[in-house]
Amino acid sequence: MSAQARTYHHGSLRQELVREGRALLIEEGQQAVTVRELARRVGVSHAAPLRHFRDRDAVLGAIAADGFDELRGHLEAARGPGDLEPRLTAYVRAHVRFAQQNGPLMQLMFASTEGETRDEASRSSAERFFTLGAELLGERDPSSMGPIPFLLAATTEGISALAAAGRIPPDRVDDVVTAAVRMLLPQIEQQLG
Template sequence: MSKSYHHGSLRDSLLEAGRRQVLEEGAASVTLRGLAKRVGVSHSAPLRHFDDRHALLDAIAAAGFAELIDELESAAQLSSLQARLSQYARAHARFALENGPLLDLMFSARAGDGAAATSAAEFFALGGRLLGERAERAPGPLPYLLAATLEGIGSLVSSGRLPVERVDEVVDEAVAMLLPAVQERLSS
């Protein structure tokens, strides 16, 4: 058994190793048995923390959402809508550039009652707050439109179809296109 397992951090070790594997080889390559081997524990040890591969991937996706939300939170503190939208979009694109396969996993996870679904709901709620929606309501369509736009840009970035040196230009143009629609929606 590995030293980390004895210290009670097997779950964290599996999540960290799983994330690295998602980033290096894609989510399809991740297995409980393979991760057990990577972290140096018996092939059944991961089952103490994850019922199956799906539960492990759900936890990796949830951790990815938590990290993305942390990066995006600073945008919500800015006073102008344009500044919030710009910083949010740039942070999302940067996350995609650095974590493309993880972002793919996060947004391909099925909606349900798992940890990734809860984290995704928090992500969309943050988008709603950023766009000026009231927190007591479920997010309207704008946070989903914003996420879809940024996910599209992120996908282009992570696949190499959008050259890194053009990311800021494309993000700025997306913000310029979305801003009037968001302002109009908020004023009505």
């Protein structure tokens, strides 16, 4: 998106504000995302966004929810049939690639998944995302999950954060993902067994 204000013509103002907010988040960081700035960039009055969002935190929550839904869509391929190792590798690779392309968005998404700062839509999107990972590992009841889903999440989020920050050279990311999956696979297979 351009930093220039443009005129909002039609469609869903809420979706346009989320889309523009995401672009602003990635371009300039979370502190730049304000209701006033989004209204300016979309070309509506300063009060218009408040018909869709109670405040800035609600806008950020909607951006995070949209990010979780998009990421979950990228990870759905790992849910299909076939051997676990390639599916798990595809899952982690997709997560890391998303982080490399959307670093500030990932920081927002994973900064907090609970608490009063998250609205219901954001919490629900985050839960659907985390449920997908747990299902890949054979977990069906989130209240009684073992340690493996948390270990996979920590590994995946860690690799993603390092890759997004450039701390893993881009040409080494796939090697790191492959090594991590191979390290975790025996524990995961034991849990699934």
